[in-house]
Amino acid sequence: MKRVARALALAGCLLPAALFASASPAQPAPGAFVPGAFVDVPGGKLWYETCGSGSKTLVLLHDGVLHSVVWDDVWPDLCKTFHVVRYDRRGYGRSPEAKAPYSPVEDVAAVMKAAGMDHATIVGASNGGGIAVEFTLAHPRQVDKLVLVGPDVSGFSYSDYFQMRMAEQMAKLASGDLEGAIKGSWVLARGDDANVQRLIALEKASPQDMNHQDPATPSPPAAPRLGEIKVPTLVLVGEDDIADNQAKAGALEYAIHGARRVVVRKAGHLVYMEQPAEFTQIVSRFVDPPPAVASAGTEQALRRVIGEMQRGEPDYSRMGPVLAAAMRRQVEAGKRFMTALGALHSIQFDSVDAGGADVFTTAFDKGRIEWRIKLGDGERVDGLLMKPLR
Numbered sequence: 001m002k003r004v005a006r007a008l009a010l011a012g013c014l015l016p017a018a019l020f021a022s023a024s025p026a027q028p029a030p031g032a033f034v035p036g037a038f039v040d041v042p043g044g045k046l047w048y049e050t051c052g053s054g055s056k057t058l059v060l061l062h063d064g065v066l067h068s069v070v071w072d073d074v075w076p077d078l079c080k081t082f083h084v085v086r087y088d089r090r091g092y093g094r095s096p097e098a099k100a101p102y103s104p105v106e107d108v109a110a111v112m113k114a115a116g117m118d119h120a121t122i123v124g125a126s127n128g129g130g131i132a133v134e135f136t137l138a139h140p141r142q143v144d145k146l147v148l149v150g151p152d153v154s155g156f157s158y159s160d161y162f163q164m165r166m167a168e169q170m171a172k173l174a175s176g177d178l179e180g181a182i183k184g185s186w187v188l189a190r191g192d193d194a195n196v197q198r199l200i201a202l203e204k205a206s207p208q209d210m211n212h213q214d215p216a217t218p219s220p221p222a223a224p225r226l227g228e229i230k231v232p233t234l235v236l237v238g239e240d241d242i243a244d245n246q247a248k249a250g251a252l253e254y255a256i257h258g259a260r261r262v263v264v265r266k267a268g269h270l271v272y273m274e275q276p277a278e279f280t281q282i283v284s285r286f287v288d289p290p291p292a293v294a295s296a297g298t299e300q301a302l303r304r305v306i307g308e309m310q311r312g313e314p315d316y317s318r319m320g321p322v323l324a325a326a327m328r329r330q331v332e333a334g335k336r337f338m339t340a341l342g343a344l345h346s347i348q349f350d351s352v353d354a355g356g357a358d359v360f361t362t363a364f365d366k367g368r369i370e371w372r373i374k375l376g377d378g379e380r381v382d383g384l385l386m387k388p389l390r
Helices: 002-011 075-081 104-114 127-138 160-174 178-183 193-205 223-228 243-255 276-287 298-311 321-341
Strands: 037-041 044-051 057-061 083-087 120-125 143-149 233-238 260-264 344-352 358-364 367-375 381-388
Touching (some): 057 104, 057 127, 075 276, 104 127, 160 178, 178 193, 223 243, 233 276, 298 321, 298 381
Parallel strands (some): 057 120, 120 143, 143 233
16 A cells, blocks of 8 residues: 555555556557557566657657556547657556666657657656656757646655645545545546546556556656756646646746746646647647737737736726736736836737747836737637746
8 A cells, every 4th residue: 555655646646546456457548550569678668659750759658647548538639740659657558567676767768769759849747747857857959848747746845735635535545435536636627527437447447557566766856957958848737736736837837947837727637638639739839839920909908908007907897707806906016016117118929828828028118028918708818927037
């Protein structure tokens, strides 16, 4: 049970591991375009599969919950556009359990070589995201971009709240309440009963995923080195993920220069299982962005908002309810800040971010501000984010 609890903590989530010892092994995941194969690695072998022939390459690193089957819902659409590889990490799915210390980072390098990839965008989920960060630090020239989904990066500690929630769910498991343990966790969004049943079935089909030994050799803590990452980085997190993972996503956005964070609604820890279409769209736009063209009306809306904020008279009727509520709470502080900037000199459109917001740079008498603005129905401002520039 201690081994299971450790695995759950590394995954940043909760799953019923030890209850599936008698289940049958997993079958190969559907949807592959090229038959899977094994690549030899020091002390073992890894099962992997590839698809697609696009000029952009992606490596998918699964979480600590399930093997590469977790990518099934996004695999076909990603394969239409990109050259993609996914694999089962040691002890997961079809890859044998490690019997001696090994390097997860060098396993990534071995899979990329076997798939014919010199460089790629690395997409890592949960503790797979931690491996993606460590790979980027160790092999920066092989990483084009970095996508981190609810990442569990080494060097961050767990809160007392996380430990309390973990204990609650482990108690449910011990009493045999498997469904209650999953529903009471942050793995899936609240009320997502269909995926609860699906997740239970997948875990039963692959008991080794959470019941294997993992003698991986740890890399030095990555958190203090995040500033060394220079590649474009996207951080995704489900709105129902636990507070620890939300905080880590925010810390990564701050620590990695130029990183962008997107919160995915109606999703918990396993964003790609619950919101596959949105996940695919966000990642695809990030990896291969369309030509940057501002949406109609965003520049005019931004000019209007800036003027209103400097006067301290926001028009809440032209904002979405969430934004309007936030503006009401911050109106006085916002007025002081915007007034101190002085007159607006210029607005320049820069890009469209991974979440579909238009990015503008504004120059004032006494500073420069980056804005992210997104319009809803009737040119109502649904999203607005400002960040002072260095």
